[in-house]
Amino acid sequence: MIEQAKNGGGLIIVGEVAMGFPPPRTSYARAAYGNTEPNTQSATWLRIGQDGSVTAYAGKVEYGQGIRSGLAMEVADELRLPLDAVEVVLGDTDRTPWDMGTFGSQSTARAGLQLRKAAATAREALLELAADHLDLPVADLTCANGQVASVQDSGHSVTYGDLLSEKTIERDLVEDIELTPESKFTVMGTDALRIDAIDQVTGKATYSQDIIVENMLYAAVLRRPSVDAKLLDLDTTAAEHMPGVQQVVRDNHLIAVLAETDEQAERSSATLQAQWEEQEDRSSQLDLPELLKKSGGDPFTVQEAGSLEEGFREADELLEATYYIPYVSTVPMEPRAAVARWDGDKLTVWAGTQRPFGLRTELAGRFEIDESNVRVIAPEIGGGFGSKSLYPTAHEAARLARVAGRPVRVAHTRGEEMQWGTVRPAALIEVKSGFKSDGTLVAWQFDAYHATNERPFIGRRGSDTPYTTPHVKVTTYSSQSPLRVGSYRSLGGAVNHFAREVHMDEIAEATGIDPVELRLRNLREPRFRRVLESAADAFGWEAKQPPSKRGVGVAIGLDVGSYIATCVELGVQGAEVRVERVTAALDCGLTVNPEGAKNQTEGGIVMGMGTALYEAVDFQAGTVLTAGFARYRVPRINNAPQIETVLVGDPETPSTGAGEPGIVPIAAAISNAVFDLTGKRQRELPIQRHLR
Amino acid sequence: MLSVTVNGEEQDAPEAGRNLLSFLRFDLGLTGSKYGCGEGLCGACTVLVDGQPLRACMATVGSVVGGSITTIEGLAQDGDLHPVQQAFIDESAMQCGYCIPGFIMTAAGLLGRDASPSSAQIREALAENMCRCGTYMRIQRAVERASGQLGGSA
Numbered sequence: 001m002i003e004q005a006k007n008g009g010g011l012i013i014v015g016e017v018a019m020g021f022p023p024p025r026t027s028y029a030r031a032a033y034g035n036t037e038p039n040t041q042s043a044t045w046l047r048i049g050q051d052g053s054v055t056a057y058a059g060k061v062e063y064g065q066g067i068r069s070g071l072a073m074e075v076a077d078e079l080r081l082p083l084d085a086v087e088v089v090l091g092d093t094d095r096t097p098w099d100m101g102t103f104g105s106q107s108t109a110r111a112g113l114q115l116r117k118a119a120a121t122a123r124e125a126l127l128e129l130a131a132d133h134l135d136l137p138v139a140d141l142t143c144a145n146g147q148v149a150s151v152q153d154s155g156h157s158v159t160y161g162d163l164l165s166e167k168t169i170e171r172d173l174v175e176d177i178e179l180t181p182e183s184k185f186t187v188m189g190t191d192a193l194r195i196d197a198i199d200q201v202t203g204k205a206t207y208s209q210d211i212i213v214e215n216m217l218y219a220a221v222l223r224r225p226s227v228d229a230k231l232l233d234l235d236t237t238a239a240e241h242m243p244g245v246q247q248v249v250r251d252n253h254l255i256a257v258l259a260e261t262d263e264q265a266e267r268s269s270a271t272l273q274a275q276w277e278e279q280e281d282r283s284s285q286l287d288l289p290e291l292l293k294k295s296g297g298d299p300f301t302v303q304e305a306g307s308l309e310e311g312f313r314e315a316d317e318l319l320e321a322t323y324y325i326p327y328v329s330t331v332p333m334e335p336r337a338a339v340a341r342w343d344g345d346k347l348t349v350w351a352g353t354q355r356p357f358g359l360r361t362e363l364a365g366r367f368e369i370d371e372s373n374v375r376v377i378a379p380e381i382g383g384g385f386g387s388k389s390l391y392p393t394a395h396e397a398a399r400l401a402r403v404a405g406r407p408v409r410v411a412h413t414r415g416e417e418m419q420w421g422t423v424r425p426a427a428l429i430e431v432k433s434g435f436k437s438d439g440t441l442v443a444w445q446f447d448a449y450h451a452t453n454e455r456p457f458i459g460r461r462g463s464d465t466p467y468t469t470p471h472v473k474v475t476t477y478s479s480q481s482p483l484r485v486g487s488y489r490s491l492g493g494a495v496n497h498f499a500r501e502v503h504m505d506e507i508a509e510a511t512g513i514d515p516v517e518l519r520l521r522n523l524r525e526p527r528f529r530r531v532l533e534s535a536a537d538a539f540g541w542e543a544k545q546p547p548s549k550r551g552v553g554v555a556i557g558l559d560v561g562s563y564i565a566t567c568v569e570l571g572v573q574g575a576e577v578r579v580e581r582v583t584a585a586l587d588c589g590l591t592v593n594p595e596g597a598k599n600q601t602e603g604g605i606v607m608g609m610g611t612a613l614y615e616a617v618d619f620q621a622g623t624v625l626t627a628g629f630a631r632y633r634v635p636r637i638n639n640a641p642q643i644e645t646v647l648v649g650d651p652e653t654p655s656t657g658a659g660e661p662g663i664v665p666i667a668a669a670i671s672n673a674v675f676d677l678t679g680k681r682q683r684e685l686p687i688q689r690h691l692r
Numbered sequence: 693m694l695s696v697t698v699n700g701e702e703q704d705a706p707e708a709g710r711n712l713l714s715f716l717r718f719d720l721g722l723t724g725s726k727y728g729c730g731e732g733l734c735g736a737c738t739v740l741v742d743g744q745p746l747r748a749c750m751a752t753v754g755s756v757v758g759g760s761i762t763t764i765e766g767l768a769q770d771g772d773l774h775p776v777q778q779a780f781i782d783e784s785a786m787q788c789g790y791c792i793p794g795f796i797m798t799a800a801g802l803l804g805r806d807a808s809p810s811s812a813q814i815r816e817a818l819a820e821n822m823c824r825c826g827t828y829m830r831i832q833r834a835v836e837r838a839s840g841q842l843g844g845s846a
Binding site for chain 1: 710714722724725726729731736763764765767773777778780781784787788789790816818819824827829830831832
């Protein structure tokens with residue numbers, strides 16, 4: 001039970017932390033990290049203080065998706081309060097309910113729903129208290145603006161604070177409580193401004209790179225020159241005599257200089273004399289396509305129906321093509337950083353991780369101490385896009401602080417972040433389709449080789465086809481990866497969608513059918529049809545036989561339960577194509593925070609545009625060559641298109657994620673638009689490299 | 693002892709060779725200026741020196757002695773947000789927010805030189821900064837709003 005959240009009394013709503021975990025979709029966490037078991041059954045989700053102040057608690061973290069605002073909106077509406085009356089505490093293992101991690105666009109769908117129930121429970125409790133206080137039946141009372149008032153006489157009222165003055169009341173969250181219907185929302189569904197905006201624009205927002213604690217030492221960690229390099233010999237003499245150096249720590253494979261300032265640590269670490277033995281058979285980017293195919297094992301059938309042989313026989317025409325998507329780097333603007341402090345056997349770690357509770361479990365295990373002696377605080381996170389689920393930096397800080405007997409800060413440089421962070425698995429995807437001359441699909445064979453190493457689930461996401469096809473087989477393979485791979489926005493979803501949606505365009509080309517029309521002929525799911533028709537309509541799509549030389553392209557996607565269709569229009573700028581205009585139609589069910597959903601969709605589109613046009617992690621002999629912005633190009637403001645997002649979700653349908661769908665179809669839509677413009681099919685990313 | 697002016701206050705500096713960004717962040721605790729790349733390529737560390745944008749990660753304290761430095765913490769005057777700060781709020785021009793101080797300082801520097809830049813001039817100035825969350829369209833609108841030409845032509 002989280003006791004800290006109860007300090008000060010008032011009305012406390014306690015509920016289960018598991019919320020039905022582990023549900024099927026988040027089996028991802030179990031496969032990836034193993035930490036699906038909460039160490040408590042219940043926790044405080046909401047507290048209305050004796051002064052009427054409202055605090056909501058969630059173990060999620062804020063890394064740009066705007067959940068602090070989104071969750072506050074849900075609580076505000078249920079409690080009939082303005083948005084700025086709600087404070088949201090996130091990602092602190094001592095203060096918030098246990099949470100598996102912030103990934104898979106689950107925050108609004110799960111934590112948000114739990115907080116709505118907690119707030120509705122609190123509202124009911126306040127009504128009961130007010131009934132006593134005002135001597136009126138509950139049915140004659142209503143909540144508004146932080147007060148409970150008589151329906152007949154709004155002057156006959158009492159504030160939440162007055163009802164709770166000097167009281168401490170604990171209530172269990174009521175699972176089946178009646179939630180406020182969409183027609184009565186006053187905060188949810190509106191274009192509210194972010195509650196954390198003021199801190200961001202004044203520099204007050206504090207990220208893990210910004211954590212400075214008293215008596216802290218700065219670490220510079222010695223990194224290997226390539227992935228599997230082994231240390232043969234190390235001379236630390238020079239470093240130990242540099243100004244400000246407190247010590248050079250050698251703890252197993254972790255070697256670091258600890259100094260009084262960041263620059264002293266960096267300068268002295270540069271004097272470490274290390275001899276390395278590097279692996280002989282280190283592969284390079286040029287070997288990767290072959291390695292993906294050759295090493296592909298662990299075949300996993302994602303989708304199967306009918307018989308491919310029969311399907312290919314029935315088809316009027318067959319089409320085979322191979323698609324290649326290189327590694328890309330997540331490149332959050334904030335490189336990982338962590339500060340660790342030991343107070344006796346108690347460890348406090350500040351780390352911008354997407355999994356504060358998972359990290360707590362890891363640290364407790366590493367140091368063989370009880371989880372209650374470890375506190376992980378996730379401050380604001382300067383972007384993560386999936387990559388900050390793994391946070392080795394925090395382990396390094398905790399180990400070094402233990403040895404040093406002082407707090408230690410470990411912060412990645414940009415180069416370290418891009419050399420030693422994880423990359424999205426590269427993939428080689430083979431597609432063979434059979435179709436009738438009217439564009440109707442009869443057979444679909446999809447074999448995807450993702451460089452996922454021990455994380456095969458990454459490659460499965462989004463590999464199934466939504467098009468009605470009688471004979472289908474979709475198989476994913478887990479291939480060896482020379483580089484460390486990890487999560488990325490939509491995992492393999494955007495990668496698989498690229499191959500499938502470009503291939504659909506190739507069928508449109510082969511049959512001479514307009515690409516929107518071709519997709520509609522093969523789509524039954526009404527939500528898919530609606531996003532596609534809405535996007536085409538808002539974009540002003542005119543049906544033409546491709547390539548039409550206009551530079552327009554379309555693709556559709558399904559991710560985290562949300563449906564999306566995206567249309568793009570390209571222009572030419574010097575030797576480059578430029579994405580001028582993007583229209584996306586998104587159906588994420590009930591949209592709690594439309595402004596947030598649009599912002600996220602735009603972000604996914606810009607990020608995906610980078611992967612389509614510019615981005616690839618180049619590597620040679622196990623070393624990343626593109627570990628810095630000088631050699632790794634990401635979109636800048638002068639590359640950014642005008643984006644229109646149309647929200648078409650049905651408010652009666654439960655909320656699904658909005659953070660990831662935007663990236664899923666965009667690379668294919670851009671590739672298809674390049675074909676429409678130039679007549680040249682682009683099956684390999686990044687496209688800009690192949691246009692020169 | 694060297695001294696520099698930061699947000700209107702004289703500050704003692706340890707040594708001329710101290711990296712300006714490290715000095716601001718770790719010696720003065722002004723962590724609003726961010727480390728993004730250390731190579732002057734992302735703009736997250738942008739501060740104003742006598743009104744001109746400077747990549748603090750590429751400068752030393754010695755190089756700005758005698759100059760007046762403004763960081764994101766010193767941009768608001770007497771509790772009133774700078775118009776660029778207010779415009780970023782009004783346009784929800786942010787996600788994770790890590791790059792935002794740098795964008796605001798670059799934009800404030802631009803508007804200090806030219807109160808009504810064209811949309812193309814805004815894009816050109818801001819192309820020195822990176823936002824990985826992809827809020828560019830909103831950032832563009834925010835700076836246009838701050839320059840009083842919201843919806844102006846390119």
